[in-house]
Amino acid sequence: MNLHPQDFLLFVDVLRRESGLVLDPGQEYLLKSRLMPVADRHGVDNLEGIAREIRMGSPDMLRDVVEAMSTHETSFFRDLLPFRQLQDKVLPALMRTRDDKALRIWSAGCASGQEAYSLAMLLHDMGIAHQGWKYDILATDISHQVLEKAKAARYTAFEAQRGVPAPTLLRHFTRMDEQWAVKPHIRDAVKFRQLNLLDGAGHLGRFDLILCRNVLIYFDAATRLSVLSDLRSCLNRDGVLLLGAAETPPAEAAGLKLLDGVMGGYVRGGGE
Ligand SMILES: C[S@@+](CC[C@H](N)C(=O)[O-])C[C@H]1O[C@@H](n2cnc3c(N)ncnc32)[C@H](O)[C@@H]1O
Structure with missing residues (x-):
């Protein structure tokens, strides 16, 4: 299912406002791969469902979306x-x-x-x-x-x-x-x-x-x-x-x- 442009823009706005994360056009795939597990956890079918909950003001959904979209890659003594x-x-x-x-x-x-x-x-x-x-x-x-x-x-x-x-x-x-x-x-x-x-x-x-x-x-x-x-x-x-x-x-x-x-x-x- 393609992500509706309005929903994509909602994610772009929310992520920039909440965590500073910049999402560029063409990165819909990133939303899909990172947010489908969030959709499952919250019992909604797809990204549209997530966007709907965010519009309704769900703080739990907002927090989970920000968490899932952040990159937490790290390691001990990284780069030495x-x-x-x-x-x-x-x-x-x-x-x-x-x-x-x-x-x-x-x-x-x-x-x-x-x-x-x-x-x-x-x-x-x-x-x-x-x-x-x-x-x-x-x-x-x-x-x-x-x-x-x-x-x-x-x-x-x-x-x-x-x-x-x-x-x-x-x-x-x-x-x-x-x-x-x-x-x-x-x-x-x-x-x-x-x-x-x-x-x-x-x-x-x-x-x-x-x-x-x-x-x-x-x-x-x-x-x-x-x-x-x-x-x-x-x-x-x-x-x-x-x-x-x-x-x-x-x-x-x-x-x-x-x-x-x-x-x-x-x-x-x-x-x-
Ligand atoms: C890629 S990791 C880097 C970890 C470690 N500094 C390193 O270099 O290995 C980036 C971390 O920054 C955090 N982060 C992203 N946006 C943030 C924000 N607005 N405020 C605080 N931490 C943030 C993420 O949650 C993530 O854990």
Whole structure:
């Protein structure tokens, strides 16, 4: 069944408004493949039925549509290079300028938690707690569903082994039947919280390091700029924002400048 153009436009509007996701003409197939399971769960026949419920104002349907259309692809130590850069350059530089020996870190758009737990493993293995350092890692996502998985901290063998070297796996995970559970010393270092980046983040306070990787790529230019400006205002004066290496954000317009020698790294530009 072809999707009625009016229904397609409804999905385009709703997704842009609710999560910033941009859906282009020709992506009807994506709606179909992602939303048919939602239709089944809600007992409606097709996308037309979903659109009807959204028009009638069903908050459950709206939430499920936003969740299903978001891409939650992630992995432990994803892309590896950013974590090497953090260990070798970014974290040592931050630590040189902090007399209070405290770091606040935010994984924005954390999906099912692998990025935040990778940070916790990295910091643990750098041994900075033994040098008197304290760190808080906050991890947020728009999706309740992925946050439940993140908090449960259990991963399939494929998810756990993908990107985690065997010694790290044995140090920080416990095998439980078919799954791998993150050990408490890593799990307890991360706090998860639901947050839509479109709603602003000023109330979270300031951070020394923000990772927002592979999130802005789904937004249109205006949304990208406004979220970036917001992230900038959440950075401490010399704090670092790390985006995905292949992302080309409107950094200057958002008051950010590239951090020399750190791929995907940005710091606050001039002005307040
Ligand atoms: C592709 S994943 C990236 C996960 C992780 N940062 C990484 O790079 O591996 C993108 C995540 O951004 C979240 N997201 C999308 N729109 C969002 C929004 N408006 N506010 C907060 N999170 C959002 C999605 O739910 C998804 O879990």
